[in-house]
Amino acid sequence: MARLMHLGMYAEAAEAYAAALNDGTYGKRGALLTNRGKALAAVGDYTTAAQAFSAATQDASYATPFKAYLGLGNALFQSGDYANAGTAFRQAATTRNPAPAAALGELGRCFIKLGRPADAVETYRTAIDFAGPRDDTRALNAGMGQALSAAGRPSDALDAFNAATADGI
Numbered sequence: 001m002a003r004l005m006h007l008g009m010y011a012e013a014a015e016a017y018a019a020a021l022n023d024g025t026y027g028k029r030g031a032l033l034t035n036r037g038k039a040l041a042a043v044g045d046y047t048t049a050a051q052a053f054s055a056a057t058q059d060a061s062y063a064t065p066f067k068a069y070l071g072l073g074n075a076l077f078q079s080g081d082y083a084n085a086g087t088a089f090r091q092a093a094t095t096r097n098p099a100p101a102a103a104l105g106e107l108g109r110c111f112i113k114l115g116r117p118a119d120a121v122e123t124y125r126t127a128i129d130f131a132g133p134r135d136d137t138r139a140l141n142a143g144m145g146q147a148l149s150a151a152g153r154p155s156d157a158l159d160a161f162n163a164a165t166a167d168g169i
Contacts, residue, residue: 001013001016002035005038010043011043013035014039014045017033017036018036020032029062030061030062030068031064033052033059033068034052034062034067037049037052037075038071041074046075046076046079047075050072050075053069053071053072056068064096065091065096066091066095069092069103070089070103082114083114085106089107101128104124105123105124105140107123108120108121108123111123112143117151118151121151124143124144125144141160141164142164145157145161
């Protein structure tokens with residue numbers, strides 16, 4: 001199934017994950033549902049992907065539910081449901097997630113889309129505070145710049161954009 005994803009055969013992967021979900025002996029339901037959601041999202045079926053991700057969040061034995069919440073947030077965001085996407089990203093940041101900065105950055109994007117730039121600024125600030133070595137602080141600072149710009153703070157936005165590009169990349 002994972003090989004199908006790596007080969008870009010997303011529809012076939014979604015079918016394979018669905019078949020595995022019908023096999024009650026497999027057991028890793030949360031992971032299967034999350035991977036099925038990723039395959040469905042890759043073919044643009046965000047509604048069915050959101051259903052798979054949502055079902056994955058209900059699996060109490062799933063060790064990494066934040067992955068399902070991230071997928072759910074992305075599927076809802078792509079569908080234009082920014083409020084529920086934000087709720088999913090908030091859950092992704094707080095549900096056993098060892099690195100919540102990326103989820104918080106996505107929550108900030110939702111706040112911008114919802115016309116709540118002050119909330120986006122605070123969310124990006126928190127994301128930058130939690131950023132670890134694997135997080136893209138350039139993207140977080142760029143998001144912060146967008147939020148500050150939307151909040152009518154152009155000089156602060158410029159500082160954030162400068163921080164985003166400070167490494168020259």
